[in-house]
Amino acid sequence: xxxxxxxxxxxxxxxxxxxxxxxxxxxxxxxxxxxxxxxxxxxxxxxxxxxxxxxxxxxxxxxxxxxxxxxxxxxxxxxxxxxxxxxxxxxxxxxxxxxxxxxxxxxxxxxxxxxxxxxxxxxxxxxxxxxxxxxxxxxxxxxxxxxxxxxxxxxxxxxxxxxxxxxxxxxxxxxxxxxxxxxxxxxxxxxxxxxxxxxxxxxxxxxxxxxxxxxxxxxxxxxxxxxxxxxxxxxxxxxxxxxxxxxxxxxxxxxxxxxxxxxxxxxxxxxxxxxxxxxxxxxxxxxxxxxxxxxxxxxxxxxxxxxxxxxxxxxxxxxx
Amino acid sequence: xxxxxxxxxxxxxxxxxxxxxxxxxxxxxxxxxxxxxxxxxxxxxxxxxxxxxxxxxxxxxxxxxxxxxxxxxxxxxxxxxxxxxxxxxxxxxxxxxxxxxxxxxxxxxxxxxxxxxxxxxxxxxxxxxxxxxxxxxxxxxxxxxxxxxxxxxxxxxxxxxxxxxxxxxxxxxxxxxxxxxxxxxxxxxxxxxxxxxxxxxxxxxxxxxxxxxxxxxxxxxxxxxxxxxxxxxxxxxxxxxxxxxxxxxxxxxxxxxxxxxxxxxxxxxxxxxxxxxxxxxxxxxxxxxxxxxxxxxxxxxxxxxxxxxxxxxxxxxxxxxxxxxxxxxxxxxxxxxxxxxxxxxxxxxxxxxxxxxxxxxxxxxxxxxxxxxxxxxxxxxxxxxxxxxxxxxxxxxxxxxxxxxxxxxxxxxxxxxxxxxxxxxxxxxxxxxxxxxxxxxxxxxxxxxxxxxxxxxxxxxxxxxxxxxxxxxxxxxxxxxxxxxxxxxxxxxxxxxxxxxxxxxxxxxxxx
Numbered sequence: 001x002x003x004x005x006x007x008x009x010x011x012x013x014x015x016x017x018x019x020x021x022x023x024x025x026x027x028x029x030x031x032x033x034x035x036x037x038x039x040x041x042x043x044x045x046x047x048x049x050x051x052x053x054x055x056x057x058x059x060x061x062x063x064x065x066x067x068x069x070x071x072x073x074x075x076x077x078x079x080x081x082x083x084x085x086x087x088x089x090x091x092x093x094x095x096x097x098x099x100x101x102x103x104x105x106x107x108x109x110x111x112x113x114x115x116x117x118x119x120x121x122x123x124x125x126x127x128x129x130x131x132x133x134x135x136x137x138x139x140x141x142x143x144x145x146x147x148x149x150x151x152x153x154x155x156x157x158x159x160x161x162x163x164x165x166x167x168x169x170x171x172x173x174x175x176x177x178x179x180x181x182x183x184x185x186x187x188x189x190x191x192x193x194x195x196x197x198x199x200x201x202x203x204x205x206x207x208x209x210x211x212x213x214x215x216x217x218x219x220x221x222x223x224x225x226x227x228x229x230x231x232x233x234x235x236x237x238x239x240x241x242x243x244x245x246x247x248x249x250x251x252x253x254x255x256x257x258x259x260x261x262x263x264x265x266x267x268x269x270x271x272x273x274x275x276x277x278x279x280x281x282x283x284x285x286x287x288x289x290x291x292x293x294x295x296x297x298x299x300x301x302x303x304x305x306x307x308x309x310x311x312x313x314x315x316x317x318x319x320x
Numbered sequence: 321x322x323x324x325x326x327x328x329x330x331x332x333x334x335x336x337x338x339x340x341x342x343x344x345x346x347x348x349x350x351x352x353x354x355x356x357x358x359x360x361x362x363x364x365x366x367x368x369x370x371x372x373x374x375x376x377x378x379x380x381x382x383x384x385x386x387x388x389x390x391x392x393x394x395x396x397x398x399x400x401x402x403x404x405x406x407x408x409x410x411x412x413x414x415x416x417x418x419x420x421x422x423x424x425x426x427x428x429x430x431x432x433x434x435x436x437x438x439x440x441x442x443x444x445x446x447x448x449x450x451x452x453x454x455x456x457x458x459x460x461x462x463x464x465x466x467x468x469x470x471x472x473x474x475x476x477x478x479x480x481x482x483x484x485x486x487x488x489x490x491x492x493x494x495x496x497x498x499x500x501x502x503x504x505x506x507x508x509x510x511x512x513x514x515x516x517x518x519x520x521x522x523x524x525x526x527x528x529x530x531x532x533x534x535x536x537x538x539x540x541x542x543x544x545x546x547x548x549x550x551x552x553x554x555x556x557x558x559x560x561x562x563x564x565x566x567x568x569x570x571x572x573x574x575x576x577x578x579x580x581x582x583x584x585x586x587x588x589x590x591x592x593x594x595x596x597x598x599x600x601x602x603x604x605x606x607x608x609x610x611x612x613x614x615x616x617x618x619x620x621x622x623x624x625x626x627x628x629x630x631x632x633x634x635x636x637x638x639x640x641x642x643x644x645x646x647x648x649x650x651x652x653x654x655x656x657x658x659x660x661x662x663x664x665x666x667x668x669x670x671x672x673x674x675x676x677x678x679x680x681x682x683x684x685x686x687x688x689x690x691x692x693x694x695x696x697x698x699x700x701x702x703x704x705x706x707x708x709x710x711x712x713x714x715x716x717x718x719x720x721x722x723x724x725x726x727x728x729x730x731x732x733x734x735x736x737x738x739x740x741x742x743x744x745x746x747x748x749x750x751x752x753x754x755x756x757x758x759x760x761x762x763x764x765x766x767x768x769x770x771x772x773x774x775x776x777x778x779x780x781x782x783x784x785x786x787x788x789x790x791x792x793x794x795x796x797x798x799x800x801x802x803x804x805x806x807x808x809x810x811x812x813x814x815x816x817x818x819x820x821x822x823x824x825x826x827x828x829x830x831x832x
């Protein structure tokens with residue numbers, strides 16, 4: 001492919017459609033991360049939960065030959081992992097960040113171990129005849145110019161991801177549960193003083209964040225790709241956390257930030273066809289994340305840096 | 321039969337402090353009962369027991385003659401007892417209505433019913449004659465209004481008795497009047513109010529009966545009409561007269577600190593300081609009065625080098641103060657007693673000795689070529705502990721083991737032992753008992769006699785009036801008045817300036 005063709009490809013409907021595809025596995029865990037962050041118990045284990053879900057989904061769908069059973073098993077595994085994280089932190093009082101990192105390491109090593117035990121292969125699940133989630137054809141988009149090709153014929157998980165933005169927004173801002181979760185995150189003492197069960201709400205928030213991350217993981221191995229590869233999440237669980245903060249800890253902002261990171265990912269995929277060393281191209285999503293966060297942080301501070309206290313920034317410290 | 325009856329209440333904390341000893345306390349329905357005493361007298365502990373936040377070691381509680389067990393605040397609320405804490409239990413990010421109905425939100429089909437929430441709060445506010453905007457964010461409200469929100473929140477839980485813990489501590493005289501009107505309205509509607517305070521004038525103004533506590537015991541209960549301020553003070557402190565502060569004569573020297581047109585805009589783009597100008601001279605205490613949040617804290621932090629001003633100049637002894645790190649600023653002879661002593665004044669887990677050398681550990685003899693010299697540090701700490709009368713068994717004791725008054729002495733020892741040219745004292749007696757407060761006043765005056773310039777920010781107007789040689793009043797980031805002889809002013813008069821209702825004509829602002 002020549003440079004001109006690549007450029008043409010970037011500004012095509014196919015590219016925009018691919019942005020939606022690669023945003024999905026960032027957006028889903030980001031919404032999970034958002035819930036846990038607002039509850040005051042940020043879920044660092046999104047990455048590991050996604051990887052586990054991706055693996056479990058592939059294996060169960062291969063043995064049952066049902067993608068739906070694969071999905072169900074993956075979500076169950078995600079919920080259990082998140083429950084474990086919540087248990088370590090809320091019952092055993094372990095540090096939330098360290099517990100999350102431990103789960104990530106466990107997932108990385110554990111999936112490879114299980115994969116090898118099942119298939120004798122340490123790299124991919126190619127030996128397993130796993131199933132994928134179906135693509136969805138929306139009849140009302142058929143034949144619609146531009147929008148049709150961009151929005152139609154995606155994997156069902158893509159639609160679920162963007163639908164979830166609204167659902168989670170509604171949940172957080174228009175239900176009592178959402179108010180309670182945000183209250184618990186903002187000030188656990190106040191929440192407890194009016195009779196809210198801080199611990200239970202944090203359990204619920206963490207498990208829900210795990211399930212959302214699990215959806216993202218399932219999409220990775222049963223939609224975006226149709227097999228499991230070792231460490232296939234490749235940092236998306238962490239990019240998702242970046243999207244939460246860049247999105248100003250709001251659902252819509254989180255979606256926009258996820259789309260930005262998704263666009264960088266899609267760009268890297270397109271440029272893969274060029275005569276550029278692939279290492280450089282593969283750096284794009286990560287460089288984009290780091291630069292976007294840096295620009296965001298600067299824009300937050302630029303106007304005010306000079307007036308900030310040097311030593312004691314008045315940010316709220318989260319109670320652990 | 322009394323409404324609330326507490327019999328033989330004894331509370332010993334795990335650290336051995338006996339907060340309440342055989343306390344008998346009664347409240348009649350429909351009265352405003354003031355519970356007074358010094359800090360540490362056990363008032364708050366007694367009320368926390370009544371509200372279920374603390375369990376007593378012995379004693380019983382009866383409500384309308386029926387013995388009750390109060391194990392948690394929920395038990396208390398179920399029994400009709402509510403409490404408004406000194407640090408209000410509100411979520412700043414939430415609106416007034418969300419805060420008031422937190423946990424008991426009206427809902428329909430699983431969704432939060434926003435209009436019903438607003439409606440409920442409006443009718444509550446109307447019923448008790450409290451003006452409030454249900455949709456305002458709590459973070460944007462002044463303290464007096466936040467307190468009103470908290471009171472409505474407690475009322476909404478259906479309580480008959482409201483305990484107010486030091487409710488006027490952060491209020492202006494005018495806001496205090498407003499609060500008193502509210503309290504009277506509540507009583508008119510059949511509620512009972514317990515007011516924890518140590519401000520005798522307020523007690524006289526609002527209460528029906530007074531109970532005085534001292535050292536964890538009840539000294540006595542009497543109708544307010546029969547109590548004189550002198551008598552109450554004697555009961556509280558255990559001696560006849562209030563300590564009268566003898567002002568040593570001022571020896572005003574040359575100008576040490578000159579601030580010119582200092583402005584500060586915060587992270588959110590709000591103007592916190594607007595062209596503030598003033599001078600502090602050697603041998604003089606300049607007091608700064610103001611409702612909290614009107615720029616005093618930021619002013620002190622800028623002078624201490626902890627924040628960078630947006631515009632304006634600061635001159636120390638005729639030299640322009642450079643923008644620099646706190647270490648550089650301190651080396652120029654500026655000492656700082658910070659407002660939040662637990663956060664910014666000491667490192668709680670570190671020892672007293674380590675806290676005392678926190679700003680000089682890098683100098684000889686405390687360290688040489690990067691190695692600390694424990695012997696020298698210990699000797700130095702022992703000297704300061706003696707000189708400043710810090711009550712601690714050993715310099716190696718962690719700071720967190722000390723009482724508030726002793727902690728403040730550690731800070732004073734560190735800050736004053738270097739003979740500062742300029743002393744910035746922010747809320748130096750907040751939360752201290754009478755003895756420790758007197759010690760702080762003594763040290764401030766000693767600095768003044770030694771020729772230091774002292775800038776004193778305090779929320780306690782009577783302290784400002786008695787200590788200051790001149791008194792500046794801040795409102796909304798501006799200095800609205802500077803009075804040469806604050807002793808001739810009344811608190812109410814200063815309150816008018818604090819609230820921005822009155823300001824001095826410009827030409828007088830430079831003061832004496």
